[in-house]
Amino acid sequence: MGKRDLAAKGKASRVSETYQRIYRVIHCIPVGRVATYGQIAQLAGIPGHARQVGYALHSHSGDSIAWHRVINARGEISARSHPGSEKLQRALLEREGVVFDDQAKVSLRRFRWRPEPPKNAAGARPKTRSSKRVGHARTQNERYLRKDSSP
DSSP states (O other), rough: OOOOHHHHHHHHHHHHHHHHHHHHHTOOTTOOBBEEHHHHHHTOOOTTTTTHHHHHOOOOHSSSSSSGGEOOOOOOOOSSSSTTTTHHHHHHHHHTOOBBOOOSBBBHHHOOOOOOOOOOOTTTOOOOTTOHHHHHHHHHHHHHHHHOOOO
């Protein structure tokens, strides 16, 4: 196997590892809640790569993940390449109790999934949720990335 083949194989395995992390995060979204592409990317450890989440969802086959619970940052269902999939996504979300307004938007304030921060070593949740605590965000994300965890 040449250098180019090894590089391609390495890149493919990294992509599949990234996709697996994305799928694990999506699997954690509870019924009746939604998450944005950017939120999933952040929790999967790839902040700023919301499109990667879209690519992962597009490449996934089967119904083993709740793809319909992922919407864009405006609270809207993003256009898909398959005709009718937007209507299906809306119907699935409405069946779970998610409400759309007159402009076909979901209130992220009301329906956005907000994962609880992980407990600390003493079994208590942190008392503050400061966005300045970068290390805390990393710890929180690791909870969703563990391969052996079952949400």
